[in-house]
Amino acid sequence: MSLQVRDSFGAAFGRILLRGIGQIYLLPSAWAGALLLAAAAWQSWAMAGACLLGALTGTVWGMAAGDAAGSRVGLDGYNGALTGLGVMVVLPAGPLAWSLVAPLAWLASWAAHAWRRRSSVPPYTAPFVLITWLLMAAAAGLELPRAAVMAAADPGWGDTAQGLLRGVGQVMFLDDPRAGALCLLGLALGTPWAALSAGLASGLCLLAASCAGLPADAAALGLYGFNAVLAAEALRTVRPGRLGAWAWPCLGALLSLLLMRGFQLLALPSLTAPFLLATWAVRGVALRRSPQTRAA
Template sequence: MSKNSGFSPLIPSSLKGISQVILIENAVTGLFVLVAITLSSYLLGIVTLASALIGTWIARVCGANETTVKQGLFSFNSVLTGIALTLNLNGSNRWILALAGAAVTVLVTAALMYVMRNSGLPVLTFPYIILTWFILLAPYKLENMKLNPDLVPQNLSAWKLSETDVVDWKYGLIRGIGQVYFLDNVWCGILILFAIFWASRRLGLYAILGNFIAWLTAYGLGAEVELLNMGLYGYNAVLTIFAVEYYCGINHRSTLLMGIFGAMISVPITASVGTFLSPYGLPSLTMPFLLSTWLILSARKILTKLTVKNF
């Protein structure tokens, strides 16, 4: 059997694609995450695995670098697209649209890798964000595509913060980790945190730290308690502190400080992006993480003591 043939080699690469959402290359971690997603929703679990397999298979068949494919770097954006479209579209055909979106995400990922190859910045979740936003805007003009009723354009002039004032910080902190995969279930969040610790105790502690820093920052800035309790200010911070740790090198003395800074600035960026998108009824997705990480990685080009490894 040739190196690129057969179905079984797709499995570990696809599981790594699931774990690469949190910048971890570990098939076991991906399996734990898949279990957490499936416990939340069987349909979501099936779509997650199928999206990872589709992303990996298309990248391999179309001639992408084999090492990159095996690392799951061509499928994690497909995973996120599949999950996001399943949750944000409505109707009996939403899973078909979700898997089609997961397939197209591979092409968008390859295109953005090419376009950004000289920028010195990683594409991260940019392909998933852009494609998902475009697809979620299409139902306004395409009758056979239906949006989730929760995606309602907001009039900012009439916007009011939620009056909920009961802070549920324990569950809010756990949900902030699960929300990376759109999971609002505490037990699923705990399982994902376990999956992170399985790959790296350091990253597990970083996940807790980044989420806690974001929670404190958001609370101090007067964020909506309802959003705090749902963990919606935490997941971008977790991804940011992971990305800074990965691209800036764990041995550099300023890495942790930059990671903490990134987690903090992800909070006002989350609020700003959410406000900007409200009139269009679009979710922020991981755009705050993307902007926070790009800010830090770009700044190091001028602030030369912020040493960053090549990527």
């Protein structure tokens, strides 16, 4: 009986942990989380390990803090998972980087939890963005070694297909289009609508970037698509009203593209800040336009 209880708890905890990784794409799905972790491992075992350690840290902290509801759906894990990935993108995968993953993941998860308790506006990835910006500033100020920039893999699938898939994978800093394909498959396992909105958002921004004459190398790396993927998913469940079901996700995706370009022109690291700004703005407009809001 005790072995069965332990196995049951271990399986339940594993699902919660994977949901935290799935929530990187706003999906509380263990199946999605498993494929997303596999996508990170496809590109880099260090990134997969940091992602898992970050999610584990945030999930354990959330459960210890009594946030059973948030932990159950993965809300205490995803900012920690993203922060773990961010550490490996900023610093080389050595003792310093690994020693920072858990503390920074804990800080990101704590900040997200505190935000949710005090505000009706979702924090999304804001704690990860703020903490990773601080890490970047500290690394530059202390002249710490920086992680090497890897050459993007080219499986020869054509620029458009690779740009679209990288736009999905870059949410997790994955620039291998095969890793992006695994991410898209994971979203489809979570819900086919998530995969559809992610693919459409990435493709829409790829097309818009081409029409606007934006740098083709950035477009091919998916740098114009990943914020749009998150914005479209966050706004997919907003009440459509008179504008139609896809109006708000498309508006959020295109606004995130404009904001991303602004960060590029200012030579500032954007991370997922364009997604945050675009989603908060469009969400606010959508809520004000909803009949229920006007009636209230």
